Amino acid sequence: MENHINTRLLFKVIYILKRLTDEWGDTVFTQLLPGFKIGYVPVFMCIGTDGISNNEVARELQITKMAASKIIKELFALKLITSEKDPLDARSERITLTSKGIEISAKVKESASGIVDEYRKITGDENYDAAIDVLLAITRYHEEIKIRN
Template sequence: MNKTELNTQLQELQAARPLTWGKVISLLKRQFDNWALHELTQQGYEEFKMAYMPVLMNIHPDGITNNELARKARVTKQAMSKVIKELIELDFVVTETDSHDKRSSIIHLTEKGKKLVIDARQKVCELDKEYEELLGKEEFAVLKEQLVTIIKCHDEKHGLVGCF
């Protein structure tokens, strides 16, 4: 394909400006991140970063290993270690050596971390209620079920069983 053909094809696609899945998901993610950051900042978590959210929300009350947390949060072990170091410095988590495997650590939420998780979950519940009012309770439930179906389908294709 020559330069003129490429330009023509690009112009045609841009003129159509279809509402693609990628665009919708990208905009929703950006809106959610901005909303969550604003809400948590308003509650006094000025040091909070959205990169912390998938980590903090996957820490079980009894703790979790770094490897299991990385799998559930869908990040590399190296990225997880970096985020955990930041969260330790901010007093959101602590670690202890795993009694069954001395090479591994168990990550626990601190009191500050537990409060953040509770506050974040409460805010998300408020957002769910807003969306239920906007779409209707049943329609919103169906939408979430359909999105979970898409997530699980994608996970199965990529061998990510049990991550959701």
């Protein structure tokens, strides 16, 4: 087998990008709130202003209910979210942001927007948008083959 470095290998690029963005996020988000991890961001942003149930978080992010519950429990501990009975389904809890959660959410969005602005500066708007479109198409492909299998 040939031993050479392929810098354009998709899996390598995704692996390195994820590691670097995780490091960036851990640094930035920990400054916003000690104990806040980048892994919380997808769940945290799913909650939004209308609130959401644990099951909806799991479905939206394609994670197990147990994984969603673990992160939600940690967000409760940070006092970023609260819950109440869902008015439409008494069996379900509706998770909403606390005032502290709303404040941190705005800062997380601002930080994310800032890094995206930097990406757009180095790639150009058209290339950035095209890259996102390609990643979404690859994601849809994998979602479809997962459903078929």
